[in-house]
Amino acid sequence: MCVLCGLLLNVMAVLNTGTMVDGVAAAVGREPILQSEVIEEAGAELQSLRDSGLAPGELERQADAALRRALDRLIEYKLVYREAAGKKIEIPEKQIERRVTAIRRQYPSQEAFLKALADSGRTVDTLRDEVRKQMTALLFARAKRRQFEQEVAVTEEDIRRYYEENTEQFHHGPRVRARRIFVAAGRDPESRQEARKRAEDILDRLRKGADFAQTALDESDGPEAEDAGMMGWIQGDSLVPALRDALAQLEPGQLSDIIETDFGYHILLLEERQEAGEISLEQARAEIEPLVRRQKSDERYQRWVNTLRQQADVAAGMGAGPEQIIQRFDPVARHHDLVDDMVGAQCPKR
Template identity: 35%
Template sequence: MKKLVAFVASAALLGGASTARAELVDKVAAVVNRDIIAMSEVQQRAAPELSRINDPDPRKRAEQRTALMKTALDTLIGEKLMESEITEMGITATEGEVDELVADVRRQNNITDDAQFEQVLVSEGLTMKSYRDMLRKRILRDRLLRMKVGPKVKVTEEDLKAAYNQYARAESEDSEVHARHILVQVDPKATPEQVEAARKKADGIAQEARRPGMDFAALARARSEGPSAADGGDLGWFKRGVMVAAFEKVAFALKEGDVSEPVRTNFGWHVLKVEEKRAVAAESYEEMRPKLESKLLTEKTDKFLDQYVQELRQKANVDVKM
């Protein structure tokens, strides 16, 4: 169901998905022209990122929360402004187009049963109606962006070759890592005390793993709470850009045979051991071209989208109250 969950998350960028916390419902975060953005909407939009804050310093946690809430509010303001543009320009989407998008999501997730699909939506705090509304907004926003931003987004052959040269230089200096890990799981809704208890457990495992002669694979089979435990925590060989950023940073910084301090990801605390490293041969320009083109298109689209939203914001009456 991962694709559906991700699709739900991306679609949610076009309008609130689930009922917000009751204590926040009546608070106003901002007024965009005549539209109100409730604090509950901001809280809901920022919720996935807020749940990943785990800094032990209360002051830093508060700063991170404030920054995430501001980012979420800015996103919601941009969406309100674009919704106004969509209405003013008379951009529409048919029920048939929404049907096609729903069918595409179901195909990607191999869901053929209507009841199963609705059950998955309910687990994400959605109804079929609210999900279809979000998909419709997605279609409308995509059309607006194709009209206003699309003509500005161009990737030239020179852009691609420059990006490839940068990639090739970095790749020639990089390596591929073969690592194992031991996972101490942490529930997404865990309290700070539970998170810290799990960290201490992982720290004890890391110290045990560093004992002379310790078989890390055997330790992983005995102590890891992750799906790779049966394989001795084996992650195989991987390059940069494959693993979660925090995990990857540590893996590539370790020397062969080193065991890491506990590393936090959405799954919990990981203890890593790097078994081997080897040089990586850069892929050819022809092999990399589609990937580089997609990356550059995304980067340029994001850049011009930000500019477009700022232009809309300058012309609008935006009163931030948060």
């Protein structure tokens, strides 16, 4: 657990000052995953937590969970990239630069960003290479999920069981179904101006006929981007007021204007609006089938990733001691003094 303690101690330092003492969080074979990489991957969630006003204990608990999810994703990226290596997967430079810019915005200044890279033994070019590999893995994983979705079978019994086990989903108040494209923005004026310009370009393309779902896959920084921007059914106060109020003004099929929040810029597409009511099994069938198909394909995808993990030499710092991780590396890893950071750090018991 020592690596996780170090991660938690580093989180607020990065968010507030842009500085940190780096260390190894995990390894896939002889490839290390650095603490700075985990914090970058969890950046949007950590920034949201910083502004949440949570009590220190709850803040640490949620930061802990965010870091664990980020580490799992990075391990998955490396495993899937190994499978994708050799395949002809092209990643546009524009998408790579956009992700690098999003990482840069997690730091208070360009100088803090470059210092954090240097402290972890990286450069902007090596960061771009890491981003390219992650995006390659994501595209390969997306193709794998589509393959599994096509291969799984959804039976009548599957649909009926889902309906009976999730009856609350089919008794609802007034609700809407919408998609979102989110453009993340930092706090500084330059970052917000760049993000605003990008959001305006996206909205202009949508108004000229670009497909919203595909654009969300390609452009959105939001957590629902992998689902083509689908936010699902929304009711009550589940959204921040700015988004809820914007949806209230839309008709099905209508695009919103750009909506600004502290975290960035949002574009919404309202797909459907429903009054309070109950949905019968027959009415729900078309809605349930893709949900069950996705559930089954997700389970199959996760089994595939677990198989890759079992076949690989994976050591996660949250479940293995520092020495177990460090001994997997060649002397190059020691060049960045990561061994001293890992072995010498004494973390308090929790």
